[in-house]
Amino acid sequence: MIDYFKQGITVFFEKKFDEAMRNFSLELSQNPLSKQARIGAILSDMAQHSEEQAIALFEYYLVTKDNGTENCEEMMEEIINAVENNLDTISNLLSDSSFEDKINAENGIRYEDFLTLIESRGSFKEAFEDIMFSTKVIISKKEDFVDFLAQLIDNGFVEISMNYLESAVSIFPNDEQLLTLIKKVQK
Numbered sequence: 073m074i075d076y077f078k079q080g081i082t083v084f085f086e087k088k089f090d091e092a093m094r095n096f097s098l099e100l101s102q103n104p105l106s107k108q109a110r111i112g113a114i115l116s117d118m119a120q121h122s123e124e125q126a127i128a129l130f131e132y133y134l135v136t137k138d139n140g141t142e143n144c145e146e147m148m149e150e151i152i153n154a155v156e157n158n159l160d161t162i163s164n165l166l167s168d169s170s171f172e173d174k175i176n177a178e179n180g181i182r183y184e185d186f187l188t189l190i191e192s193r194g195s196f197k198e199a200f201e202d203i204m205f206s207t208k209v210i211i212s213k214k215e216d217f218v219d220f221l222a223q224l225i226d227n228g229f230v231e232i233s234m235n236y237l238e239s240a241v242s243i244f245p246n247d248e249q250l251l252t253l254i255k256k257v258q259k
Contacts, residue, residue, distance in 0.1 A: 076102065080112050084130060087123070092116040107145035108137070114152055125205050154201075180208035183216045197227040218249045222256075230257055 080095030093116040099109035111133060119126035129151065136144040181189070186199065186209050193199040200223075203209070211217045217240070224233035234257055240250050 073102070074098075077106070077109050077112060080109070080116070081130075081134070084112065084116060084119070085127070087119075089116045089119040089123075089126075092119075107149075111145060111148050111152070114149075118152070122206065180210040183209055183211045183213075183220065195227075196223045200224070200227065200229065218253070221250075221253050225253060225256055233257060 076095040076099035080092045080099065083095060084092035093113055096109045096112035096116060099106055100113065103109065112130070115126045115130045115133075118129070129148070132151075133144065133148045136147070141147070181203065186203070189202070190196050190199040193202065209220065211220055217236075221233050221236055221240075224230075224236070233253070237250060237254055237257065241247070241254065
């Protein structure tokens with residue numbers, strides 16, 4: 073019997089997403105309850121419009137599966153649904169003409185516009201989760217950068233904030249605001 077799932081993985085990572093979809097579909101026709109083939113098919117479809125995200129999610133899925141994580145298929149379906157819901161939310165916001173001009177060619181949103189998104193979502197955490205996989209926040213003022221880092225820390229995105237802080241401290245080694253944020257993270 074041909075292992076269409078393994079063939080699907082191979083062509084998926086060759087970025088032949090249509091062919092990957094066919095292989096995962098063939099696997100599903102042989103094994104209709106195959107959760108791994110279902111995830112492969114969903115990610116192949118997602119790769120058509122969000123290639124980087126789909127590849128990252130597939131890599132994550134394969135690693136968690138190889139590590140023997142229980143219920144990794146259910147966990148992946150939840151992650152995929154969250155990502156798709158966030159993309160839908162962002163798409164709806166961006167289709168609004170008031171947001172249309174605010175996204176630049178790099179798929180980024182200015183910090184000022186991100187603040188507006190925070191207001192509309194009701195919290196920094198929800199707004200950041202909506203955009204973290206698909207949109208860059210473009211910050212041009214140091215004060216905004218410090219505010220953004222403080223918000224990341226206050227909302228539990230400590231590792232992400234540390235990545236930014238490490239880079240920022242190498243540029244501004246004696247900046248009191250940044251050093252205060254580092255102390256806040258260390259607590």
